[in-house]
Every structure is written in structure tokens, then in C-alpha cells.
Amino acid sequence: MTGFSISEDFLQSENAPRKSALDEDYTALSRSLARRGIDSEALTRSVMAFGVAIPTWGVGSGGTRFARFPGPGEPRHLFDKLEDCATIHHLARATPTLSPHFPWDATSDYAALREIATGYGLSFDAVNSNTFQDQPGQAHSYKFGSLCHVDRAVRAQAIAHNIDCITIGRQLGSRALTVWIADGSNFAGQSNLTEALDRYLESMAEIYAALPADWRVFLEHKLYEPAFYSTVISDWGTSLAAAQELGPKAQCLVDLGHHAPNVNIEQIVARLIRFGKLGGFHFNDSKYGDDDLDAGSVEPFRLFLVFNELIDAERRGAKGFAPAYMLDQSHNVTDPIESLLQSAIELQRAYAQALIVDRPALAAAQAANDALGAHLELKRAFTTDVSPILAMARLRAGGAIAPIEIYRASGYRKQKVSERPQVTGTSAGIV
Numbered sequence: 113m114t115g116f117s118i119s120e121d122f123l124q125s126e127n128a129p130r131k132s133a134l135d136e137d138y139t140a141l142s143r144s145l146a147r148r149g150i151d152s153e154a155l156t157r158s159v160m161a162f163g164v165a166i167p168t169w170g171v172g173s174g175g176t177r178f179a180r181f182p183g184p185g186e187p188r189h190l191f192d193k194l195e196d197c198a199t200i201h202h203l204a205r206a207t208p209t210l211s212p213h214f215p216w217d218a219t220s221d222y223a224a225l226r227e228i229a230t231g232y233g234l235s236f237d238a239v240n241s242n243t244f245q246d247q248p249g250q251a252h253s254y255k256f257g258s259l260c261h262v263d264r265a266v267r268a269q270a271i272a273h274n275i276d277c278i279t280i281g282r283q284l285g286s287r288a289l290t291v292w293i294a295d296g297s298n299f300a301g302q303s304n305l306t307e308a309l310d311r312y313l314e315s316m317a318e319i320y321a322a323l324p325a326d327w328r329v330f331l332e333h334k335l336y337e338p339a340f341y342s343t344v345i346s347d348w349g350t351s352l353a354a355a356q357e358l359g360p361k362a363q364c365l366v367d368l369g370h371h372a373p374n375v376n377i378e379q380i381v382a383r384l385i386r387f388g389k390l391g392g393f394h395f396n397d398s399k400y401g402d403d404d405l406d407a408g409s410v411e412p413f414r415l416f417l418v419f420n421e422l423i424d425a426e427r428r429g430a431k432g433f434a435p436a437y438m439l440d441q442s443h444n445v446t447d448p449i450e451s452l453l454q455s456a457i458e459l460q461r462a463y464a465q466a467l468i469v470d471r472p473a474l475a476a477a478q479a480a481n482d483a484l485g486a487h488l489e490l491k492r493a494f495t496t497d498v499s500p501i502l503a504m505a506r507l508r509a510g511g512a513i514a515p516i517e518i519y520r521a522s523g524y525r526k527q528k529v530s531e532r533p534q535v536t537g538t539s540a541g542i543v
């Protein structure tokens with residue numbers, strides 16, 4: 113790390129005065145969990161093994177179509193982003209991987225990039241392609257679509273870009289490609305709904321054929337936006353059918369914000385697991401649309417219910433169950449590092465709470481049609497404050513007992529302001 117970083121000494125000096133309170137809380141919680149037959153040491157080890165990928169586009173300030181207000185000490189390029197990702201992992205010890213986006217993260221030497229990331233103790237999860245924006249000098253515009261465009265030349269350009277992303281990903285040690293496309297229409301009649309899907313499947317078959325043997329391709333569905341009448345891959349059903357048609361390396365990625373309000377996302381997760389097609393997640397939260405808010409900040413119970421399905425699948429050894437956990441958020445009004453720290457912790461929390469569900473008691477209540485009894489088994493886990501377990505897991509993994517307090521006390525952002533010339537003026541768009 114060339115610039116300022118939070119030193120080990122500083123971290124230890126901040127952890128030390130917090131240690132005895134943590135030990136007290138941890139012991140108290142361990143006793144209460146032991147009365148429920150739960151081993152807090154085993155739980156802490158499970159939490160220490162939990163990891164979620166940081167979206168490289170999430171460490172800069174996000175925006176909307178109306179405006180983006182760059183924050184102080186913004187990352188200027190990929191290497192600043194890596195520095196910030198390393199700081200997040202140093203404090204929370206829950207984000208050992210990155211999910212890059214191309215061409216936003218394009219650079220000249222990917223082997224060097226991989227080396228720098230390895231130096232930070234970071235590796236690469238799924239790479240994301242981008243055929244929803246036109247790049248300078250691009251031959252064909254994606255205004256009317258990409259993989260589903262009526263013009264073969266535009267489809268070929270989009271296919272080639274996805275294959276380039278695979279080539280880059282191989283240099284980074286990634287083993288998956290996430291394909292989200294904005295393709296759709298704004299008027300009834302503008303697009304032939306069936307032919308658009310046929311063109312998607314034809315294009316995806318070419319991308320699929322370029323996948324290395326040990327790779328997966330994640331199909332990311334989204335109900336709407338930027339298309340507002342029809343979206344080609346609009347829901348989990350279309351995504352599932354497409355993944356089944358493409359082959360075993362194709363799976364479905366669930367971005368929590370890509371559903372209509374009040375949709376039962378945990379059941380969609382259960383269904384995709386049942387069909388062996390759950391590839392992974394873009395975790396975030398939302399109240400209305402694809403709000404890309406911080407995970408667990410609006411609907412923490414829903415996040416817990418999603419992890420409840422994941423642990424249920426893990427426990428019964430569901431076939432082909434190896435979901436990739438990634439965040440996908442837009443930090444418009446917070447310090448992105450703080451939001452990503454807290455979001456990683458909220459995912460650890462939902463994971464730990466799902467692990468302490470008394471599954472035999474839940475199954476017994478379900479078998480007895482004891483509706484409230486079953487519900488209360490989940491509520492008991494969800495209302496258990498597992499914070500001491502999460503903090504102890506961070507501490508034992510070399511992280512911070514109180515990540516955001518210690519991050520603020522470190523003055524990291526202030527240092528970055530002096531190291532990174534201020535990005536002036538507002539722009540529009542998510543990054």
C-alpha cells in the first residue's frame with residue numbers, strides 16, 4: 113500500500129480497551145446459547161470462515177440518474193479501490209474477495225493487479241461484464257440492447273466483450289462471469305418479446321462455449337430499469353429456464369433489489385437451490401425499486417430469511433450448492449468504506465442467526481402444523497443479539513472489535529483526502 117494505511121499497532125491499541133467488555137458479553141452470550149445446546153466457539157469459527165465479495169464499484173460514491181455527489185478522498189482508480197478494499201478487509205475480516213466490473217476496472221497489466229491484490233490478502237470472485245453503457249470509440253451502440261439486439265453486429269460486439277471479460281478473469285484467478293443486461297423495451301410493440309429472448313439464448317450460448325471447464329456464468333435477472341415496459345431477463349423463472357437451456361455451468365444470480373416490492377425472495381432462493389441453479393447473490397437492500405441500499409438496513413428479517421434457506425440447504429447437502437456471496441450497493445450519502453463495513457457485518461449477523469435456528473424443533477413444529485411454534489423458532493434466532501460472536505470472530509481473525517469506530521478514529525479518510533486530489537463537480541449515473 114503506497115499511501116496511508118491503518119497500522120496493526122493502531123488497531124491493537126484500539127482493540128485493547130474494548131477487549132474486557134467483549135469477553136464479558138461473549139461469555140454471557142455463550143452461556144445463554146449453551147442452554148439452547150449451541151456451541152458458541154463452533155459458531156464463532158463458522159463466522160470467521162464467512163466471506164462476501166466487495167463490488168469494486170462500491171468503494172466510490174454512488175449516484176442516481178439525477179446526480180452523483182463525489183465524497184472526500186474518492187478512489188481515483190482501481191489501485192485506490194484496492195487500498196480501500198484492503199482496509200475494509202483489515203477491519204471486518206469478512207471481505208477477502210473482490211468482484212470487478214469491466215471496463216470500469218480495465219487496466220494494462222492484470223497479472224500485476226492480481227499480485228497487488230494478493231499482497232493485500234485479497235482475491236477475485238466473479239467478474240462483471242458491461243453491455244449497458246457505450247464506451248468511447250465503440251463501433252455499435254447498446255441503446256437498443258446488446259445480447260438481444262436485432263442487429264447481429266451489435267450482438268457480436270457484446271458477445272466479444274463478455275469473452276474478453278472471461279480472458280481477464282482468468283488472469284485474475286476468477287472462476288465466474290456475471291452477465292446482467294439492460295436489454296428490454298419502453299413501449300408495447302417496440303420489441304418482439306419471444307425473438308428477443310431467442311437472441312439472448314443464442315448469444316449466451318456463444319459466451320457459454322467460451323467458458324473454461326471450471327468456470328460458471330451467473331445470469332442476473334432484474335424486473336425493470338433502465339427498460340420500463342419489458343426486460344428480457346426480468347425474473348427468476350426466465351433466468352432459471354435460460355440457465356437450464358444453456359447447461360450445467362449456467363446458474364442464476366439473485367440481486368435482492370431486482371424484484372417487485374414484497375416479492376418472497378427467500379422462496380425464490382429456495383426454488384433455485386431445489387433446481388441446483390443458485391449461482392450467487394448481489395446483496396443489498398431496498399424499499400421500492402433497485403435502490404441498492406446497504407444490506408440489512410431496510411429489511412434485516414428478510415435477509416435473515418434468505419440465510420435461513422441457505423443454511424437449510426447446506427444442512428441437507430443440496431446438490432451443486434456453492435453460492436457466490438457478493439455485495440452490490442450504491443453509497444450515495446455515506447462513506448462507502450463505512451457502508452461496506454457495516455453491510456459485511458449485517459451479512460455475518462444474518463448468517464450467524466440462521467446457524468442458531470433450532471432446526472429439529474422447527475421441523476417438528478412444521479410437521480405438527482404448529483404455525484406459530486415454527487415461526488417463533490425463527491424469531492428466537494433472529495432476535496438473538498449475536499454481536500459478541502461477530503466481534504470475537506473479527507478479533508480472532510486479526511480485525512477490529514468495533515470496525516466503524518476504529519476506522520473513524522484512524523483518520524483514514526482524512527489521510528486519503530490529502531493523498532487523492534478532490535474530484536470536483538457532480539455528475540449523474542451510478543458510478
Ligand code: LRH
Binds near residue numbers: 169394402
Ligand atoms: C444492475 C446491477 C448489475 C450491475 C450493476 C452495477 O442493476 O445490479 O449487477 O452490473 O448493477
Ligand code: MN
Binds near residue numbers: 292332367394440
Ligand atoms: Mn447487481
